[in-house]
Amino acid sequence: MNSEINSYKQPSQTLQKWVKVVTHFLCLGIIFILPEVLVSRSFPAGSGIPWGMYAKSLLFVAVFYINYYIIIDYCLGRRRWVLRLTGLNVVIIIVTLLCAYFLMDMHSGEMPRRVPRHVDAHADLLRRVSFLMRDVVMAILTVALSVAMKLSDYWVKLNRQRQEMEMVQHKEELESLKKQLNPHFLFNTLNSIYALIAISPDKAQQAVHELSQLLRYVLYENSPTVPIQDELTFIDNYVKLMKLRIGDKMPINVTLDSGDCNDCHIAPLLFISPVENAFKYGNTGRSGDSIDISIVCREGSIHCHIANNFIDSEKRDIASSGIGNVNLRRRLDLIYGNKAEMSTKIDGDRYIVDMIITL
Template sequence: MKRLFSKVINSKWFQHPIFWVLSIYVIGDYFAISNFLKSVDFYYALLFHIPLFALVYLNLNLLVPKLLQKGRYFIYGLLAIALIHLAYGLHELTFEFLLPLLPLEYYMVSFTDYEVLVTVFLIYIVLTTLLKLSKSWYKLQRVEKEKLTIELDSLKAQVNPHFLFNSLNSIYSLALSKSDQTAETVLELSNLLRYMLYEVSEDEVSLSKELEMLENYIELQKLRSDISTQVRLNIKGDLEGKMIAPLLFFPLIENSFKHGVKGVSDSAYVDISLNVEDGIVFSIQNNKGVIDDMEDGKYGGIGLENVKRRLALIYTGKHEFKIEETEKDFKVKLTIK
């Protein structure tokens, strides 16, 4: 019902009649022959609007879309002046030739001089042009917002599906060995999937909830890592009341496990730090795996590009994203102001 109401309100079939009814009332009141509006005033206002209708709709449907919105300002200005004078001529024809043909009991003449008429026509052409441009701008903003929403949803969905496949394989291995960790691991994966599927539709989620899911994510990633791999998570500051875009840190952690700990057994590590004392500072550092474990020999890949794009869309001008790389280590630091 709300959607239907909004559609009706935004429809030109609703907005235009409202505009013209108000316009007729204002013109009738402005040119009224007494302190009170009479029927003759509305008849006069209706006749007065004949050139206004032509002026407005020729401008809105021809001059604005064909010239003004395409940057042809000089030609638009010339034709707008010509259109105003055309409306003036139509006004004179209406009261000189059309009015005597109408079976009205009133005798009316146009007592408006040239300067007043041109001023009124100019006001209408400027007003309706601004309304047209503002509505076009609003529609453009809405389309851009919808495009951004679609893109953000797509980026959220890019958390590597291979992670799910590998996690299920790891759980299968635990089940075969009758490990006591099997049930707990299934629960961790279930909670994580429920979070990804149902709880990240909002623009922001609580940082404490995101951290809880990150811990589940890390535990599942550790199943695929060598037992000697050192994984450390350090939290500093109060998370209460802090909000963050969902799934923003996940690709960074996935990147560290994917490219860092594979292929190395004795020196593999992942250090994760979250500091919320002054803004939100998330950093993650890991050793480098062998070259075969990197995508095209380049560290980062799709995961980092995903994060960069989401940051650009969500935290425009409010973030800092740094990558430091040495022969043995790789570090990413994200600061959200």
């Protein structure tokens, strides 16, 4: 079960890792490094590498990753986590700006100026305030971006865990439904053989042999899907077993054709419940009654049609609301979702089950 989940999730996780790396690279490059590089290129050629500009960019990158890997993980899940997150980031932003301006003062002392040194004090103050506001806004955007990306990662992780939990729950529910099906199938078949012993011991012996083949398929077929031909062979063997009990009392019309879907697979034991019910409730003993079983594959879909007669409405109600049909509907919903349809209807004294499964 775990290997199925891992094999299903591995490509998606690998893609998410690459997307994460590319996203980090683009965000850091465009928002933090590129603006400072463009500003540095505006200075005269030959003035040297403006290391102060790049150092300030690295400070913002550090703020991003300190939030991403330390602060957000520390705050999330704690009481008043928003207040904690805000307080810690205020401290980090203040420290970052102080370091940035210390580096910029060192840088400005080494860098040739394009403007006269004798600048109006008021204009110089406005320039410094504008730079300060720009850096404050950049620091806030840095924190906001790190929080947004971290929360996005948390959302993806939680969504993946939810999907894995649903897969495990579906797997366990399917196993439970299959375990309910096995005793139901076994008891019905044993009752048929028990009735056959008194009538024809030879046929009963042959029926036991047929039952052993059926049980081998039911009990030891643990894979989530089987070739369609194997499932049709199982239904054919079950019909042969029922014919041994019924004999020539009523016509049984069977059509099993894998058609153009020989290479397709299907969940095991999907058709046995309505087929069982057809023999259990459809053996009326009246002339003219029949059991019709048709499972045909064509154009990537399986069409199943099963019809039988009823003696009275009580048996009809039991068949339509029994545990077999309830389990079958649930299995179809878990395995195929909206790719499977099952309908039951009553036409006179005939009960009809139709299923269509898109492979």
